[in-house]
Amino acid sequence: MENIEIIKDIKLDCSFAIFNDSNLTLASGTVLKNFRLAFKTFGILNKNKTNAILICHALTGDQYVTGTNPITGRDGWWSRMVGPNKPIDTNKFFVICSNVLGGCAGSTGPKEKKNNEQQIYGGDFPSLTIKDIVNAQTKLLDALNINQLFSVIGGSMGAMQALQWSVDFPNRIQSIIHIAGALKHSAQNIAFHEVGRQAIMNDANWHKGNYVENNSIPERGLSVARMIAHITYLSEDAMHRKFGRKLQSRDIISFGFDADFQIESYLRYQGRSFVERFDANSYLYLTRAMDYFDHSETFRKTLQFVNSPNDHIKYLVISFTSDWLFPTRENKEIVEILNNLSKNVSFLEVDTDKGHDSFLLDEPDLDYAMKGFLESNYGKIDD
């Protein structure tokens, strides 16, 4: 029996699953020892343990999916979606959300201490893949004595994790809700990530990732990386509607490099505030994990067996008309393969101008689809 502790941290308002003497072999071949995952649960696990839902967060998310995030003092990142009587109804479901391996909200990652040492990982943290992140999540389920998930749900990088679950652990899931993702990270998406990484790694305060030891933070680089990414999360139409060429706190242009336009001051704010809550190395490792994600061959292969272990899985794939980071056509590639192989898949393209970020915003069609999908399957579970 592995030596696993589960402790509750009152101050951080979350739990930690600490895997002592546990080895996690990563896709790179590196073995990660003594790792831990920070997580939160909501709702009550039923007697037969058939109502557990795992929510996978996106690149900059964390375990604080709903309720108040004790670090920022703000609502969880999906408070509108998760809670009593909400689309992911915690009166019915036992919701688990863990900070990803490599993250910076408590799980083992570059800003945490190395395997029982005092030194921080920093740039020595091993390279990660989405597969590794999901593998670590299965250890958490083991620790919670949950064999099978009612559903795995995620948007963006969370959608990648949901898809990875369906490929690697089909027997442990009943369904996935895949929102605004793709079979693989596209060349343009890799390009945007790479520029963000270069902004961080070019910051003189980065010190090859060992900035904590050097008492510095690559704030400026991380802020620029966030600004770039933020542009890709919005649609051009939404940006035009929200900001257009409106000036910020002035009537005429300043003829200088101040933030004359509202869009500039908005992006600068996004960059600044991100630095307060996110670790630059985590940003490097997680963007890289996304870049490495590629099921363009493997997904179909996994499913095409007669009596494949995936046959029982119910898939819901959702995209947004104005999402240019993970556009509808890339989400549809998944749907087409599933349809082609006569799997159980529903697809919804939500008509919205809010871009990739739509999955985090008020989109009633998204709520209805998710609620409907979960409830229709909930009636059949054995509690």
Add this chain to the structure above:
Amino acid sequence: MENIEIIKDIKLDCSFAIFNDSNLTLASGTVLKNFRLAFKTFGILNKNKTNAILICHALTGDQYVTGTNPITGRDGWWSRMVGPNKPIDTNKFFVICSNVLGGCAGSTGPKEKKNNEQQIYGGDFPSLTIKDIVNAQTKLLDALNINQLFSVIGGSMGAMQALQWSVDFPNRIQSIIHIAGALKHSAQNIAFHEVGRQAIMNDANWHKGNYVENNSIPERGLSVARMIAHITYLSEDAMHRKFGRKLQSRDIISFGFDADFQIESYLRYQGRSFVERFDANSYLYLTRAMDYFDHSETFRKTLQFVNSPNDHIKYLVISFTSDWLFPTRENKEIVEILNNLSKNVSFLEVDTDKGHDSFLLDEPDLDYAMKGFLESNYGKIDD
């Protein structure tokens, strides 16, 4: 009579128009003294001076539109378009191309010395607008004793200049060819520029623009700015076709932050090589000039008079289907206003997957349209 010198620089293979004791009042109100413009001409000016074409370069262009650029040793940026028997035929036309005010290929800009002093402008260079850039060009025409241009031609920032000419100096032009531009710089475009500027200004080597005095160059910031911009110059389809997820000089991913993917190594190369040929401050000032460009109100107003001074101008507007920086719909806004007011306008949308950069690339439809437009009007000129 103003004190204007025109000198030829053999080594730099271009000419300089030096405006001594000349004042150029900028849109900001600042007066620029003793400025100079680096320029090149091609072909022969006819007796009646009716065959002169001004080519306006884009953000990172220069006066070396065709022939060999003596600094880079490479072909001029529009060699395929300009020359004997080429679409802009130097057997027929006298072509002028000058480095924009604020540029870094010889014209007065932040890397040049201040008004007869030894000190370099750096961050003290005054804020610029497209209007200022065009104003300076008119001084060059005066110096060359050319009253009227057969055409003003430009793509991207060059298109902005062409439009500005038509608004401010309609009596000095017969036609414009406006390629891949817009009436105004959009919120998304301002956003991308702003992130690039932040990358430069956040570089510890920037020193508030006075990096030359500090013997440093904000190379890393400028390189990141170029990488961001470069993504916006390509279309997603072209990037996918050209690079996809192909790996660079390796069979499997490296599990690290090297340039695993070809798109990464391509962008890094673009960033590195740009730093060798471009000044970081010029990048700041010129992107700002583009952001400030806004004729969404003024263009229509200028044209709507009965017998407006623009009535004689022939307009050719060209856009590219896959250009998401200056998309067809933004180019068409210009065409719609012109059509609305019964002006003489032709419009062409070139079907291509090469994105914004198409105007610099091999696009036969672009060549035919430009050649046809110029030749049909050439027949009517009085040489």
